[in-house]
Amino acid sequence: MASRERRPGPLVLRAASFARVHTYFALTAFLSALIVGCLLHYRKIVKNGVAGYPEEWFPSVSATIGDWYPERNIFQILIAINSGPRFVLVFMQYYLHRTAKSSVPGFVMLVGILRTLSCGGWVYITSNDDHDIHDVLMIAYIVLNIPWMFGSIICTPVQYTQARRRRRLMASAFFISIIPMIYFFIQHKVHRVPGAYTRYSFFEWGLILFDILFDSSAELDFTAADLKARTLLPGAPETENINHSTTEFVPIATTEPNSSQLPKEPENEKGTSVLEDKPRSASYGVMGFKRLRPIANFLSDVYLSFIFWSIFTSLTPTLFYFSVWELGIAGQELSLLSSLSPILLAITPFLEWCRSREGRTILHNLSFAGLYAYALTNPLHRLLVVSFANAVVSIGAAVDWFCVEEKAIAYQGILMGLGFLLSSLLKHANHANNPVWPIVDSRSGGFNKIGIMFAYMAVLNFYMRSEIPTASKANTRPQARSRGGYWLPGAISLGSLIFTLHHLLSDSSTLITWSWTGYPVQGPVPNLHGSLTHVAQALGLSLAALVAGSSNSDVFSHPLWFAYGSASAYVMYSYKDWLGYAGGLNFAVFLMSVTPVILARSASTGRVAVTCFLAWLVVCLFDLATVWTVAYAFVPGGVYLRERTDIVLIAQMACLALGFRWPAAHSGRPTLVLPKSLKSYVQHLLAILSVLSLLATLYRWPSIVPQPHRPGPRIVRAGIWTVHFGIDNEGRDSQRRMRDLIKDMELDVVGLLETDLHRVVFGNRDLTRIMAEELGYFVDIGPAPNQHTWGAVLLSKFPIINSTHHLLPSPDGELAPAIEAVLDMYGTEVTVVVAHNGQEETPLDRELQATELAHIMSKSYPQPVIFLGYVVTNPLAARPAPYDIMVTDGRVHDIDKDDWDRWCEYIFYRGLYRTAYARVSRSTITDTELQIGQFVVPRHGSGVTNDTEEARYLRAWKEELPVDHWFPLEYYLEHGGRRGHHYHVFNTPLYYKLPEGAEL
Template sequence: MASLPERRIPTRLVLDASRVARAHTVLAFAAFLSALFLGCALHYKKIVKNGVAGYPEEWFPSVSATIGDWYPERNIFQILIALNSGPRLALAFLQYYLHRNAASSLPGFVLLSGILRTFSCGGWVYITSTDDHDAHDVLMISYIVLNVPWMFGTIACTPFQHVHILRKRRLMATAFFTAMIPMIYFFVQHKVHRIPGAYTHYSFFEWGLIFFDVMFDSAVESELKSADLKLAVGLSLDGNAESNEITVSSETRHADTKSIENAPLSHLNEKTVQHDGKLQRQDSSPRQGIWRYVFQKTRPALDFCSDLYLSFVYWSILTSLTPTLFYFSVWELGIAGHELALLSVLSPALLAIPPFMEWCCTRAGRAILHVLSISGLAAYALGSPLHRLLAVTFAAAICNVGAAVDWTGDNSGYQSMLMGLGFMLSSLAKHANHSNNPVWPIVHEQSGGYNKTGALLMCLAIFNYATRPADKPTTHTERDARSIPQEPAQRWLPTAISLGTMLFTLHCLLADPSTLIAWSWTGYPINGPVPHLHGSLTHIAQVLGLSLPVFLGGISPDAPGYLLHPVWFIYGCASSYVMYAFRDWLGYAGGWNFSVFMMSIIPPVLQRVAASRCTAKTFFTAWLVACIFTVANVFTVAYAFVPGGEIFRERSDMVLFAQMAGLALVFRWSSRRLRLPSLTLHGPAQSFIRSAIVVLSIASLVVTMYRWPTVVIKPHRPGPRIVRSGIWTVHFGIDNDGRDSQRRIRDLIKDMELDVIGLLETDLHRTVFGNRDLTRVMAEELGFYVDIGPGPNSHTWGAVLLSKFPIVRSTHHLLPSPRGELAPAIEAVLDMYGTEITVLVAHNGQEETPLDRELQATELARIMVESYPRPVIFLGYVVTKPLASRPAPYEIMVTDGRVHDIDEQDWDRWCEYILYRGLYRTSYARVSRSTITDTELQIGQFVVPKYGYGVTDDSHDARYLRAWKEELPEDHWFPLEYYPEMGGKRGHHYHVFNTPLYYKLPEGAVL
């Protein structure tokens, strides 16, 4: 008789889920503490040493040095972190399992951030700063930013009855983000001021972040234990994988469940079906449908991110229109005709056509409008500036039609917050990308653009928009169209004027965080904010302003109407006055408060626009007002190049007054109660908006820390006491092809190893120039002290001084200009090898105004002669011929200023000049511009006499002892690859003389 087959009894392992959390905590601490212990025991002095100092000034290692540089601690750490990756991901899913709720998508959003957070953690752990510094920093910053939604979202999802868990999470999250403040401070002390010992203090707070982070995650252990959550793993003894199963169960949660519909998915091997009107469960694969379920739960978060990115694209296209069209005005130095492209923003007038309006209000219509607006991002690929202008003009017209439809829809409260957040995101993108929006058509891959990435993300956002459910939860509000309070018909015009004024003011003053800093800048010693460090303060002000309507809306749906109270308008007026009338910190404080004011009124103004129900004529009028303001604002400085421009000459005060007057029309000046559409947002939208506000704030601070210049600022040739100085008119940072030229300028300055540079036509903090800062790339990557010169409220085309030498003090001058354009000058005293030397950077008037040029030359001569006998280097744009007699500027400046021409025998000059006194000149070079600008780069090389000595022989013969470069030490040679016979480099070469001119040092020179 055949024996029966032996029955295989499956084994089943039941594990308390809290053990997973305990394993995560133990492995995390073991990884970091073992690396710290082994590092200190085996390589102590090596891991505490940094680029500034070593032991004993630095005596505690940073996290990066501990875990990433040496064997075996690096390897043991990475093994333990690899083991910890499983529990870390498991905790994210288990926490989602506990917190999920059919009424909220927040747990799904937290899960997504937790997964991304885990991957970014693995990135900065396994890609150390030694392997790839940039990748390590980007992943580390991403991890910190993702901690914002992870921590705040987890706290928001924690049940209120878990008091001790809530208390622990709040304490650890508060400690985590509070520790970042002193950590950033000591990082700046280390990287910028190079203070020995600062990195040790930085390291304490860096390790503190690790501790607080792990302790925050450890709180889930108590939550899992209180839920009595179990993990059951079933394994067949025959090794059949199909019979294996993993089951998650929780007695506590099941006890609270009223029905199968509301019960959690506690058994992943079962599914619920409907049969004969009754809900039943059926066995199913544990993996079937789980990812679809997770996607459905995270869909609202993805929808919000898509909406936010589309708002960012809108502002990116809108702000790119003016710099794209003004390229032609700059080359024409007058009205070129291309300025008519500005009128493309009047496209909402087309909404007066009912069928077109109805089509635009449909999901398909809006999706098609989004698709058409991609042309604004794709324009970068076009080689012709004219073709790019046409593409951007079309995109701007399309975008404004779509924006008008969105802003006057039934969800105006949500759309108004999206508008403000998208505007902030575009400003943050510029802050992170050297003041250039990375998706602008004036930038491409070689000039700092991320155009392909931007276009791809927009395609994904449009796909999300086109495929989302019709009843998108993030745009749903408690009211319908019939409940929207309606403005009286006659109120649409004041509302339209205020809307146009608000749009222009945002674009003009807040599109870049450093614009308000430029308004307050006065030079050295620094008594106010600086763009690289304090730009984030502007973002914080914007965040506070945008948060006010959300906060007030949480108190009462009607409360945001208080932001249109006359008292709030008075606050805005007072802030604008302080911003205009004062400088340094006081002036910036006015601008800071004005930022709060402007961002706070975005939602109530747009809600009032929605209540007007006059879309076509309201938005046509609003954008017509914005266009008029744009032209008037440009004419305050461009008055010399347009007919009738004298009316606007230097009248920024009147333009600002008109802005405040336009905004005043939307405020409530009567005693009647102002009814606006409700700003009440449902849970998901409200939580997403608040999370976005927090993320943008922290991201701005992190960007500031990451972009902070870390290059040690020192001259190129301190041994022989050489100073290599240059003057260059950079044509507003736009090259001949209509692209941003920051990096091309940087490359030539770097190759020529310039120590002092005067750049002219650099004040780009205007709408037509894109509110840009040409100094960002050079200051960060090459290491310079920067004086950005007179700000945009001084009505000049701008002057900048970049110096490898400390700037002791500087003064900004506005040279006499009774008829022509206002000419700027920077008078700075630099500490060159212990000797104070005056450097003067100036831009004189045009050929059409001889009286202006004579008066300006007289003033420059006065400045130079007043500093006698201190050595002087003049770097300027002076419209004159060499050796020209009075009243031409040449003789006035050279004779009255008691200075020498760099080479008076160079007769082929017209606008750029280098003059000097009290120094030994050893070389003079003229470098062709390639296609960067319309003028060359002129360079003068000098030697500073030994401290306490002057020039021993200042006679003409001693100054013109010409030499071949071989007669001078190699330190005095200019780069050989720029000789024409060598082919030049990147389109640059020595021209006019085809070689730098060299001069011998006179006998008896004391160096």
């Protein structure tokens, strides 16, 4: 009898072994790099840009794993080997936790994959290779740990107590460690404290350890479930029994059918792994694909809401270009009335067409003209197209909000808030410019083509849906109620809500500018704390979604909630710094939470045309009112709202109050219904948007430490520029063009005027974002928007010791802003004054303002002073003209008294040696040139030794001065200039010799 052939048995691997291997390799990789690095390059890896050994004595993770051979290579090899177990751990964890009724495990798996890829990014792209990308990927890894850790805890079955306990402990330690780590990082990066980086490194290594130990919890999961991987080798019998898991696993938050009723998971023929756990339904993959459809529909709706807000908010900055040039009513303001287009819905056939799938799709496509408007070069043509698009989106919004079944109103209110939050987030990430606005293009920070592409994808999704739940065939709400006039309060409250959202929350830093007081900083900073505004908005919208469908679905229409909102608005308006901003954050929560209920109350009347017409009319009136508080000198009737933002804010709250459920009110209580699945989508998206906002803040965190361009010879270059509200002659955002000229001229101190853009008419923008981030400046944005000036900004490479904001006397005209700042210039305190005086039409204002500025400059005599300002006067003009008042009473010198061809921009100085003066043409950026004064700060403790006029006017050729004093040669006309800029008036900078005996 022939011997029986021996067949190879199956290869069975315990899943816990993969988790154990991952833990060991990860620990070995980091510890080996740390040990080898300390043995071979200790002093090098503990040294940083602030200090070295002995102040810094423990290395950071980045320096240890990425700076030197061989520790860098050892680490990378071990991490590469560990990538396999890491991916297996992610997939096995998903396999163990997955259910047919929950999408959370799948989401956690996706996050785990992205987290692993970002880990590979910061491991193999070191800080030496590309510091910014390394930091961004490391921050992304930390941020992705939020959904990874919390999602893993949620998915861990309650019976796996050890795994849950370890995950909770390690996650808590991880996130708590981030707080002191950020604190010491700021101490190192911003305040440059020696030794702070060592303390930072302890917590950074702590994060690594806690992260590895958190992932090691998977071993406890797999062991408890007895999860195994079985591989059939060639020649093995395919019908061999499978030894299933000895531990029955019940997926969390779900109940599945009996396993005997489900088909067995098929065994693959050759070498394919079969995971041995409770069998799943064969249709699970198809069901999972189908569940993606409502998610795609939801995301498409959110993006279309974003398009609505983008087109709507783009109208005012597009039209105000003309008002700025006219300094008065230009006529183009009538384009505001394009928002009143919903009155056309009073035509019944047109209304029925708009409510149809085809009609709504066509409206969407027509509105995209507002996105294409960026390609037009003529500002008037652009305005006409944007006005048309605004009319279309207003009709579309009216249909979406009003022509729906009652059960869909809450969904529309949530979409309204989500689209608005997304538009604010993208502005925050894009230097305060909406990336699809027509005032930006690829040269000025626009992503117009990408935005258009996603818009068409969203419309295609809308058109191809099997049904459109938000567009009913008939309006089932009773019409009789509308005849009683109940539509009026709802319309007014809806208009006030739309305006208030646009006015205060369309940019994350607007609330911060309302509370700004200058240096030393005692409150939030616009480009660093704006994410808190988004978190507050997300919280308010999340609360609204949470109560929808419950018995208390209209709780946010209660008068007590309105009292909370009113108190928040009062604190926001009346207080400064963190307290004022806290009031603003609470007001943001309030506004977002009442969005669905106010929309529902106005939509419940059933009168689409007149309700939306009045709502948008209220928006237009508030738009004008907020302009009149500042531009009262240029508009009829402006005197009645002069500097009365308080009246406008009270009117906003009074109009909002009409949407609340007062005891004596005769309006009904609309029911807000939001399905559970939609609630889940909303909550997840709000969490993602909040995290993305925080990530955008970290990505945009200024990485350049401000420092002067020429510290050796103690040179200071100071410039003054009136920047025309950040809109160039072509009607586009100009901050990148401003950045380029300021960078080329290597300015250490810059005064920018006409910069308060945190208003509806300017698009709620911030001109300082890109310059602070990419050029490295300390920023003082001057008097706040609620102080009714056109704005002044100080950018400084030198530390700002303190600053004071002034509102100069203005009895006849507009309030004039001034910033008085004391800068630390090479150890010497120098006062810098940036100011914008009144217009030619108000001589009394100009005289009083010049007198006040002279007092500000003279009170610090004989300390050094630099004045950078807009002063409407002729050079050498006698009193009461501002020139003589400021020079004589302010005890300062003109930058060059022989320059007679000036009218509005002036540079004065005292206590410094002036070595150059330049006038640079504006190109098409603004209507005013850039003036630059170059000074040398005397040796610390010394003053100017010879301050006579003869000593100050020792004119020179540039060749007579060291090269450090030369302005860029490419801006000479004979060299063709650069980007349309060149030295003009004199066609060259003017240079001056230093007097003999100057103590430098």
